[in-house]
Amino acid sequence: MTLASPRTKNNHNCLFTERRILLCCAPYKESIGVEAAWRTRIRDGDRLCTECVPRGACKFGVSVLAFDDAAQHMRSTILCPAAYEGGPGVAHGGWVCAALDEVLGQTVMEYHARVVTANLSVDFRLPVPVGEALTGHAWIDALDGRKVRATGELRLAASDAVLARATGLFIIIDPAHYVRHADWLAQQKVTGGTA
């Protein structure tokens, strides 16, 4: 099976940079359109969360390699940074969750511009080595209204052994989601949550 548009971690050209700015900053101020069509892929390219945009790389060490259009399957390249070591030589479980959230989230965002994770269930099958090449694999299972279900795996690149597996529920949000949150937070601070 041929993987479309292979990308590397350092393949940060202008197009991707523009896209990141569009995806990470603008969506909460103006709509870039709502995708209605299930299994219609909306774009191609790495996306970064707000805080990682200036650095140009995911702080969790996840980068999207390629999307297999035929299989609707996202493959990522991953390296657990030393900062997320938990036990000796192995990743903290929180990093495993974050990496899988990213891998699944990136996959869902290939179809839906704005989603947040509502639920993530992780099976820790084997310790995940720090500083060893890993791969992420994820795919979408189902769409039900605003709910998108996805599954993903973290594998050891050397052998393809599955180290951790997650299922996630992602909710499609509207452009005002973060504005509403900021208003809610401000109100909580005023009322102490009593209003």
Ligand SMILES: CCCCCCCC/C=C\CCCCCCCC(=O)SCCNC(=O)CCNC(=O)[C@H](O)C(C)(C)COP(=O)(O)OP(=O)(O)OC[C@H]1O[C@@H](n2cnc3c(N)ncnc32)[C@H](O)[C@@H]1OP(=O)(O)O
């Ligand atoms: C980190 C942020 C990234 C932002 C993107 C920036 C660009 C980045 C670009 C590239 C990134 C690459 C990838 C990143 C991936 C990471 C994504 C994350 O980690 S997101 C952060 C963690 N998640 C939250 O902070 C959500 C907090 N929760 C909420 O905001 C709300 O609870 C929300 C939006 C999830 C739902 O609230 P409602 O009011 O909009 O909708 P209601 O009616 O409650 O739920 C809709 C349906 O979903 C079900 N639902 C909701 N939560 C559920 C749950 N936990 N379990 C089961 N069902 C649930 C409900 O029962 C309902 O179902 P029925 O339509 O009635 O059938």
